Amino acid sequence: MKKTKALTEGALLAALFGIGVIALLFIPFISMVLIWFMPVPFIIYVLRHGLKPGILFWTVTLFITFIIAGLPGLPIPLLFGLGGLVAGELYRRNKSGLAVLLGGSLTYIVSIIVLFIMSIALLGIHPLHTTQELMRQSIETAESMLSGLGQDPGEQLEAFQDLIDMLGQLGPLLIILMGVTTALLTQLFSRLIVKRFYPKVPSLPPFREWTFPKSFLWYYLIVSILVLIGVPETSFIYTVLINLFPLLTFVMTIQGLSFIFYYCYVKGVPKVVPILITVFTLLLPLFLVMVRILGIIDLGFELRKRVKK
Secondary structure: OHHHHHHHHHHHHHHHHHHHHHHHHHOHHHHHHHHHHOOHHHHHHHHHHOHHHHHHHHHHHHHHHHHHHOHHHOHHHHHHHHHHHHHHHHHHOOOOHHHHHHHHHHHHHHHHHHHHHHHHHHHOOOHHHHHHHHHHHHHHHHHHHHHHOOOOOHHHHHHHHHHHHHHOOOHHHHHHHHHHHHHHHHHHHHHHHHHHHOOOOOOOOOHHHOOOOOHHHHHHHHHHHHHHHOOOOOOHHHHHHHHHHHHHHHHHHHHHHHHHHHHHHHHOOOOHHHHHHHHHHHHOHHHHHHHHHHHHHHHHHOHHHHOOO
16 A cells, blocks of 8 residues: 555656656746756655655656656756755754755765766766857957947956856866755755645754854865965966865855844844845945954854853
């Protein structure tokens, strides 16, 4: 009886996933939202039947996707299927929302790396090199248009050329950001549906409670010192630094914003105030620096413990 029920549910969820794959590939305007719900069938199946049946279900969806969409469709179950399996298993073990986010982030990062390698090995397409080439073509088109208007495009487009040249070295940073962003968005959207069947599924803690391990502060200080000292641009350390520095800078900024939300919550300040500060932080470099410094101080001296109602 249980096997029959599992097979029935598996067939229904696999059909829903297949419809989702078709919609993603052939109805572009729907894919912008639908893509973040793709892990839902895997999360629900693992919650109902466990990880091992979930892996079998994932294998079936791989086969179905290949039949429906061929090789272009396989990245969808490879990426969101594995993410859904991990999230579902962590939910089943009653892990916290942050633990689910961390597990999902690692899963998506590894999946993106695997897809990156497969693209190079099987298709002969290097995603970063292809992106660089498309961006260079866009700049050439813009340069021609500006020249036709009688303007000198050299200085205006030079910064973009430098960015394109650096893009090849920023691969690790881009993969990490893509993995974490995908994990965060899929967790937020998927939970909207999953909680209707499993109300006890944990949510992410409020942003004011987000904080990073103190070790991140030491990493940031070491990387900052190395950036100030300077290393040869052709060295491996330089590639590591240009990927780590913006990532750790982003971490310190999130820490600072989180502290602001915590402080305003404890002091009873209206929510609009930290929201406005966040907007100014995104728009004004001065606010960004100040918030980052605040995050460093909070992480180093545990300011939250000093804030009292």
